[in-house]
Amino acid sequence: MALIEPTLDTSPAVSDEVRKTTCYMCACRCGINVHLKDGKVAYIEGNRDHPVNKGVLCAKGSSGIMQVNAPSRLRAPLKRTGPRGSGEFEEISWDEALELATKRLDPVRKSAPEKLAFFTGRDQSQSFTSFWAQNFGTPNYAAHGGFCSVNMATAGIYTMGGAFWEFGQPDWDRTKLFMIFGVAEDHDSNPIKMGLGKLKGNGGKVIGVNPIRSGYNAIADEWVGITPGTDGLFILSLVHVLLKIGKIDLGYLSQFTNAPCLLNEDPSSPNHGLVLRDADDKPLVIDRATGKPAPFDQKGVRPNLAATYELDGKTHRTVFQHMAERYLSDEYSPEAVEERCGISAGRIRAIAAELARVAFEESFELNQPWTDFRGERHDKMIGRPVSFHAMRGISAHCNGFQTCRALHVLQILLGTVEVPGGFRFKPPYPKPVEAHPTPHCHSKPDCPLDGPHLGFVRGPDDLALKEDGTPARIDKAFTWDNPMSAHGLMHMVISNAHAGDPYKIDTLFLYMANMAWNSSMNTRGVMEMLTDKDENGDYVIPNIIYSDAYSSEMVAYADLVLPDTTYLERHDCISLLDRPICEADGAADAIRWPVIEPDRDVRGFQSVLVDLGVRLGLPGFVNEDGSAKYKDYADYIVNHQRRPGIGPLAGFRGEDGTQFGRGEVNPDQLDKYIENGGFFVEHVPEEATFYKPWNQAYQDWAVKLGFYDKPQPYLFQLYVEPLRRFQLAAEGHGDRQPPEHLREQIKEKMDPLPIWYPALEDAHADEKDYPVHALTQRPMAMYHSWGSQNAWLRQIHGQNPLYIPNKIWAENEFQEGDWAKVTSIHGEITVPVAHMAALNDDTVWTWNAIGKRKGAWALDETAPEATKGFLLNHLIHELLPPKGDGLRWANSDPITGQAAWFDLRVRIEKADPPTESQPEFPAIKSPVGKGPKIVRQKVRL
Amino acid sequence: MHPAPSVIVFTVLSGLGFGFLAWLGLGLPAVTGWTAFFCYALGFASAVGGLIASTFHLGNPQRALKAFSQWQTSWLSREAWLSVLALTFMGLYAIGAVFFDTLIAPLGLIGAIFCVATVFATAMIYAQLATIPRWNHWLTPVHLVSLSLAGGAVLAQHGKAALLLLAIAGVVQALHWVLGDRRFAERGHTTETATGLGDLGSVRLYEPPHTGTNYLLKEMVYIVGRKHSQKLRVIGFAGMIVVPAAVLVLLPAGLVSTATAILFFLLGTFASRWLFFAEAKHVVGLYYSARNT
Amino acid sequence: MTQLPAQTDKKLGLVIDLDTCVGCHACVTACKGWNTENYGAPLSDIDPYSGDPVGSFLNRVHSFEVQPTAGPAQTIHMPKSCLHCDDAPCVTVCPTGASYKRQEDGIVLVNEDACIGCGLCAWACPYGARELDQAEGVMKKCTLCVDRIYNENLPEEDRVPACVRTCPAGARHFGDFADPDSNVSRLTKERGGMDLMPEQGTSPVNKYLPPRPKDTMKELDASAPQLTPVVDGPKGLLGWLDKALEAI
């Protein structure tokens, strides 16, 4: 019998207009098609043409509509009326707000610019914000990298001129074995997922090294549930085995790395441990053809890895020999490390053997001739289909820099960096340390800083110290405490400003960083520092200005709040000068533009900075006559030039918009970007796709695009000389000398060859009292704190249990629904627990930043985020416990200052269920009221 | 399953009402005039009251008429038809009895059959659901029909029939509980079969799809403590079977005994019916519960 | 009509690859985004900013843990939406005819204009694929994006379900199971695509590809052939190096 079915319209109109811009539900920056129905956002999908996401979107990106309509959006500038932290504000006009800011900042700049500390969080316009800070003249500027993953960045740059993070990627199409260390999500959210899918489709295998088996590690073919903090040891043991069985790429090592460079072995020499150089400062190698020294880049030179060279009585031996000596020693044998790493010796050997097998037996060739920097023509590109990726799991430890170094050394020994099937850099990387600036910190009243704030120190001379040797920066970046802190130490700013160590400041200016909550270590302490008053009843940190778009926890602690727009309501520039959206095969940048107009009295923060810059008369922002250089940020994006012909956007330059990289200003540039889908991409020429650091074709292309002004070929630094220079200082050489209390630390930790050492916290927190490692992970469907205001996403992650492994679950006789008291050397929390078997025996974990402060984010005070959710941050201090020497020792990597989030160790006990997770904090008053009772999202025409 | 008051009231009252009407339809007792008026009022009130209650759990009751369309396949649709037919025939029969002192036996007979059929159809709505093993059993219709007729018999003041039917309903209820307790396991539904991952090892949910609740959890995943259900079973059984039977035996037949008996019967049936839902485990729970039960 | 078609001309559905799904929930919100704006009433969220938010979703991702007899536990993410069963009990129980399975492509849909919101179809579904919208009082379920897959206002390549289009890992595949050569038929054959709760006899159209075998790497002891040392101690290494370098 024929069935009667209702007739359906299977071709409804999708929208009346599509506007293409860039997602900002996280820092991955995918391209999005925003579908509008009579001017309202109706639907958001991925842009198929976009280099980053090729059409896909993650859970956050697909929920953008709930962010743009969130009740938590700030509505107008706010002036504090109640005490700090109360959340009591009055809405004021922009004129009043900007006047207030100017009145406060102008005298600071005229008297002591360093008394302004300007730090930014999730922001993606660092080349612009730093430009502003530089013109203001304060040395106290940085973004959040210091507590994020600076270890990864610095280790990468110092070792190979590029890093993991989102600055490189595996050759997803060709790699056969992919080993991923300590990644839950990373900034490359969608590309990694797309890559994993592709790799699995090609029959590739994944080895996941992670104490927790979730997400990427859930689909890994092999799971290595390592003990937190021991990756360095594990990796160096793999190196031990590979050296022992001779499975290393000798050709690669001798041609492209400093393995054949010669180290001075005379302990008495001021150059002890430094690389032998010729008159024009070029590292020398011994040519196997002649047996004589020759500059590393000489045409036809065949560097000898095994050479020993005597020069006026001083023995010089190759870096490679030093490495062999160190890593062949038994302290790195699988047996020696297995217990500590929680990985059996047999497993370590098996993994090493598999890496070797795939790298050398599944090696292949691409018929792509290329010419190296020595002028030698190669008729093939040799593939080594092993690739690696890693992120905060190895970097957010106090031994993270050396661990990341160890991993890069492993990659390089296997010859799998910048080769087919291996790890590839994304332009503008690779870029050697020499191509990066050094830090600048010399501030004078009423005048710009002497140069960019952040950079890469080559040695003690580049440290940011005042004449008297005290730190020039409020966060003590680039000091003997952490010489290579290339991203600054945002996690120390509030703590140091409160302690007046190294000095007091006037204004703390924060942008897009929830420092009063999930962004800070020792959250309760930070809230106290922000509200603490001195003897005459004034706030110890006198003035706080903050820009946020939503009613976050941090808003409540500001004296003046500058409300930003949402990401669909403003211009943004994702620039090659900053953190671009490039893929290995192409240089790309992108914009955001107002696809809808704000329905509130809010302004894009960068435009507000432009305005402030004019009001303060900052050189970069006003012409001679004091008139404004730029009308707003959009105007800056188009007309600003860093170097002649080089601006924030590389695409559609020149009068007619046909040039890229270098070219005159094009007044219609933004329209061109919009026409092109909001982005620009220029593909790497075929011949330049691999061997980028040594490939002439790539070097020339990079110069053409303006990444640097002349070709910059270089050798991978297995041995990092700048580290050695700091050791030399600690050994007493040179006139810039470290303070006594740091000599030993520098000698020990700043080893120019990768080492492993246990967490510094271990020296304080007894393993018996605090036997358990406690970690956090990014939920794929949440972005830090800001996902909880999203009606859809918060239903997925509305609270976060503490996940407990079998052993601890059984020991405590836990049941579903139980609570536990979790104690660290620093603090105590009481939280709900849940059971997870696919978890390292001595590790517990929870999702990051789900816990919320009552009253924030326009959520009801009964929100599970506030009553059952929690932060691990209460257990993590920004300082190590006092050593009794009166000094404040940061809980950071002693080389880079990277916040050591994951060194945390705790004790777990079953607890009687409290009414709410502990600690509990009083509610903050919502400056935007509460959300509606019901949402029925649909654009009704 | 969530023991929603609307469905409990619906099944209990309509069950009793149609049971009573069925007896009346058979002319047992062959009441007429005012007595008939009160009897039918009571019968219709409880049957129709129940039906009205059932509409409270509809999302769009204003469209209720559409529920008559699918009688070929849907037990709910059939129940709708049967209840209307039952009420119509019994209505006509009642008019005869109340206003014309005449009992048109064929009308009553057909009406009675439709009354029982209605209760049977109601039962089949639950019994047909393979997703709820406890209900998905031939005993479920027997359970509801026997109770309906027993209750009806009590109201109809058929001491002997009532006792017999209460006995039967009691046995069936006991069986339904005992067999029901094993049913889920017998069907072999486990988290392993639900996920198809059984070949790999033992399976448990480690993270639910959402930390909050949703319609499925509110409607279909209801946890009732063992002790609690045992207590209610005793109360239910006593109220529904034992006490009414005792009353009928010990108290002299008459309004008082009928009233007391039916009062306890109703209380007991409400308890039993609450358990009928609360104890019914839906297989969807396998996708939501951490423990593999 | 709530009678099931004897058989359908096409058998459209999804293949979900449990070996590739990373549990990112993208398909969950992409589904919500498309379907709240399109087919039928919006997918409401009740008390969305309160202590107990309850929203309608047509697709949800469960995370399971498997403990093999030997080896470490595994984590498996399992997205779940309507499986568009051939013997769909949700259809036959429906009293109003609102719930039906399309003759032409086998998609199981709810005609919201006819739905009284009795919830019986949700009771009849073993998989929790139907949610009664608390604001609209009508039954909500996966539409297989029937208003995308034939939508002439969308470019050809976009005529796939929203969840499939957005899945970053490419773990979701859409196609016609009636066609033995379709991508979904081939995947199901090659990878042993399976049914959920087959004992319910619903014969689902959607198939799940089981995870590939995990943690199969054998431990090696030092004597394993592939681990034969080329050197004992650093000095020996130099000798080997000279030979090896000559060979290059």
Ligand SMILES: Nc1nc2c(c(=O)[nH]1)N[C@H]1C(S)=C(S)[C@@H](COP(=O)(O)OP(=O)(O)OC[C@H]3O[C@@H](n4cnc5c(=O)[nH]c(N)nc54)[C@H](O)[C@@H]3O)O[C@H]1N2
């Ligand atoms: N326990 C633990 N703590 C951690 C980490 C961890 O792994 N474990 N990770 C650390 C790391 S790596 C980081 S990067 C930090 C991240 O922490 P934060 O940098 O604080 O990041 P969010 O909390 O996501 O966002 C900061 C603020 O940006 C605001 N915001 C969002 N969109 C906009 C906008 O368009 N304009 C403006 N002006 N503001 C906006 C949000 O409302 C929020 O208040 O957390 C750190 N904290």
Ligand SMILES: Nc1nc2c(c(=O)[nH]1)N[C@H]1C(S)=C(S)[C@@H](COP(=O)(O)OP(=O)(O)OC[C@H]3O[C@@H](n4cnc5c(=O)[nH]c(N)nc54)[C@H](O)[C@@H]3O)O[C@H]1N2
């Ligand atoms: N969805 C989403 N994406 C994000 C963010 C977000 O909030 N949400 N935040 C963005 C930001 S600011 C950052 S910095 C990146 C960070 O990206 P990730 O580095 O992926 O961030 P985490 O979640 O901190 O992941 C740390 C991982 O390392 C593991 N781990 C911890 N200690 C160790 C160890 O000692 N050894 C090993 N091998 N593993 C270890 C943890 O189990 C966890 O899986 O993500 C970015 N992307």
Ligand code: SF4
């Ligand atoms: S990963 Fe997700 S949230 Fe981040 S930019 Fe891409 S789509 Fe947006």
Ligand code: SF4
């Ligand atoms: S989008 Fe893809 S990977 Fe993410 S949960 Fe859904 S199916 Fe899995």
Ligand code: SF4
């Ligand atoms: S999955 Fe559930 S709703 Fe979908 S067809 Fe099968 S039974 Fe019906």
Ligand code: SF4
């Ligand atoms: S809820 Fe709607 S679709 Fe489901 S059975 Fe009832 S009427 Fe049919």
Ligand code: SF4
């Ligand atoms: S097919 Fe469409 S409706 Fe079904 S789950 Fe995917 S997106 Fe949702």
Ligand SMILES: [Mo]
């Ligand atoms: Mo970060």
